[in-house]
Amino acid sequence: MPKPSRAAKKEQDHQRWAAVVLAAGKGTRMQSRLPKVIHQVCGRPLLAHVLSSVRGAGVDRIVVVVPPESQDIRQNINGNTEFAEQGEPHGTGHATLAAMTALNGNGANGKLRPEHILVLAGDAPLLQPQTVRALMERHLAANADVTVLTAVGLPIMGLGRIVRDGKGSVVAIVEERDASGGQFYINEINGGIYCFRASVLWPRLLEVMPSASGELYLTDVVHLTARSSGHVEGMVAEDPWDVYGVNTRQQLAQANTVMRKRLCDYWMAQGVTIMDPATTYLDATVSFGEDTIVHPNTHVRGATRVGRDCELGPGAVIADTAIGDGCHVGGSVLEGATLEDGVEVGPYCHLRPGSILKRGVHLGNYVEVKNSTLEPGVRAGHFSYLGDATIGKDVSIGAGTITCNFDGVNKNRTVIGDEAFIGCDTMLVAPIRVGARSITGAGSVVTRDVPDDTLVVGAPARAIRLITPQPPSTTH
Numbered sequence: 001m002p003k004p005s006r007a008a009k010k011e012q013d014h015q016r017w018a019a020v021v022l023a024a025g026k027g028t029r030m031q032s033r034l035p036k037v038i039h040q041v042c043g044r045p046l047l048a049h050v051l052s053s054v055r056g057a058g059v060d061r062i063v064v065v066v067p068p069e070s071q072d073i074r075q076n077i078n079g080n081t082e083f084a085e086q087g088e089p090h091g092t093g094h095a096t097l098a099a100m101t102a103l104n105g106n107g108a109n110g111k112l113r114p115e116h117i118l119v120l121a122g123d124a125p126l127l128q129p130q131t132v133r134a135l136m137e138r139h140l141a142a143n144a145d146v147t148v149l150t151a152v153g154l155p156i157m158g159l160g161r162i163v164r165d166g167k168g169s170v171v172a173i174v175e176e177r178d179a180s181g182g183q184f185y186i187n188e189i190n191g192g193i194y195c196f197r198a199s200v201l202w203p204r205l206l207e208v209m210p211s212a213s214g215e216l217y218l219t220d221v222v223h224l225t226a227r228s229s230g231h232v233e234g235m236v237a238e239d240p241w242d243v244y245g246v247n248t249r250q251q252l253a254q255a256n257t258v259m260r261k262r263l264c265d266y267w268m269a270q271g272v273t274i275m276d277p278a279t280t281y282l283d284a285t286v287s288f289g290e291d292t293i294v295h296p297n298t299h300v301r302g303a304t305r306v307g308r309d310c311e312l313g314p315g316a317v318i319a320d321t322a323i324g325d326g327c328h329v330g331g332s333v334l335e336g337a338t339l340e341d342g343v344e345v346g347p348y349c350h351l352r353p354g355s356i357l358k359r360g361v362h363l364g365n366y367v368e369v370k371n372s373t374l375e376p377g378v379r380a381g382h383f384s385y386l387g388d389a390t391i392g393k394d395v396s397i398g399a400g401t402i403t404c405n406f407d408g409v410n411k412n413r414t415v416i417g418d419e420a421f422i423g424c425d426t427m428l429v430a431p432i433r434v435g436a437r438s439i440t441g442a443g444s445v446v447t448r449d450v451p452d453d454t455l456v457v458g459a460p461a462r463a464i465r466l467i468t469p470q471p472p473s474t475t476h
């Protein structure tokens with residue numbers, strides 16, 4: 001019989017696994033009205049980081065254990081997951097049991113019963129997919145009943161300690177509050193991430209007795225398995241931060257610091273210059289092209305994509321924005337904007353959602369743009385508000401130009417034709433249309449549409465003459 005291909009074997013492997021992610025705890029130590037697992041690290045909920053690492057490790061079937069009122073958690077998860085509800089949270093063992101029906105029922109949901117179960121805490125955002133994969137491979141290679149991901153080198157406060165026997169085998173996990181004097185000082189801690197053989201997990205879980213605090217500890221499955229001659233493997237994480245759990249706001253800040261450093265290291269390895277990683281705030285969801293330079297105190301957030309050869313900051317805050325190649329963004333705030341190639345913005349500009357700046361647009365300082373399209377070559381050098389506007393190509397916007405887009409009830413549009421010249425301090429009272437190649441005089445208040453090739457002046461602006469078209473100038 002021919003050997004199964006690597007891909008087929010991987011596929012078979014996947015079908016043997018399911019993951020249970022525990023996300024139903026009260027998160028009391030966060031002192032928050034929000035569930036702990038939706039607090040964010042580098043722009044993404046804790047739980048979303050865990051789920052993407054599980055998927056990245058090749059496990060497609062995931063059951064998330066959630067509390068009964070869990071709309072806010074469910075809304076924060078994308079991708080295909082199943083949910084199991086844990087009523088009152090009575091500990092990690094109790095939470096894992098909540099997933100049992102989904103995974104151990106008779107052909108539950110028409111799906112195969114998994115042979116191995118990966119169980120993970122939903123509060124470990126620094127876990128990397130390769131670490132999960134390594135744990136699963138170790139579990140299979142050792143033919144273990146339980147494989148625990150452990151760490152050495154993290155602050156041990158509040159964590160479960162790994163107890164090994166004289167031969168180095170893991171025999172128990174002892175929670176800090178239950179640890180005897182000697183156990184307290186063990187520096188190998190439980191990462192809260194495990195692989196279990198399903199046929200061992202479910203029966204052993206049912207044997208777990210309540211702890212002194214009345215909780216059912218998932219960690220008790222370890223000594224129950226070891227005691228009945230099962231095989232427990234311990235794998236020390238290569239990077240201890242992988243298992244870092246977030247229980248408090250301090251730990252949330254620490255997790256952000258570590259992930260931020262990892263993200264900066266990653267992008268520098270991809271050819272991005274980051275002047276000062278310590279003051280560069282990147283979300284896990286952003287991307288950059290090579291030879292882009294990021295100056296200090298810059299925040300790049302959400303679904304932002306930045307092209308090649310750009311320069312950002314110092315002091316730029318950029319969210320959900322698409323930036324082409326060769327753009328310069330000085331210290332400015334950009335939200336939900338689109339910049340084509342070769343655009344210059346700032347310093348001190350504010351681009352609000354729906355701002356589309358086409359190729360070569362130049363905005364100097366103190367320009368606010370909202371829900372507007374600026375065609376190629378538009379220049380607005382100094383303090384202006386451009387809202388609900390369509391501005392034709394090569395239009396020059398003089399200092400102090402305002403689109404008066406709000407009449408107290410409605411937002412109205414301003415349309416400016418190609419190559420128009422808007423004089424300093426022009427008020428464009430929308431809805432309004434300024435024709436191609438027309439000119440408004442300094443300080444004009446434009447209340448009526450201006451035809452093409454017309455000069456208007458005054459308040460309210462009146463047409464004073466038709467402009468004779470000139471050949472395009474070759475200098476600025």
Ligand code: UD1
Pocket residue numbers: 022023024025026027037065086088089090091092093094095121122123158159160161173175189190191192216217218219243244245247
């Ligand atoms: C747990 C481990 C500890 C380990 C640490 C690693 C136990 C008993 N202790 O402690 O050994 O060192 O993780 O970070 O397992 N959860 C529920 N329902 C519950 C309780 C918790 O879903 O009833 C969820 C939480 O939402 C959280 C995860 O399980 O995502 C872990 O719970 P948490 O209370 O944070 O456990 P730790 O005290 O950190």
Ligand code: CA
Pocket residue numbers: 121123245246247
């Ligand atoms: Ca925890």
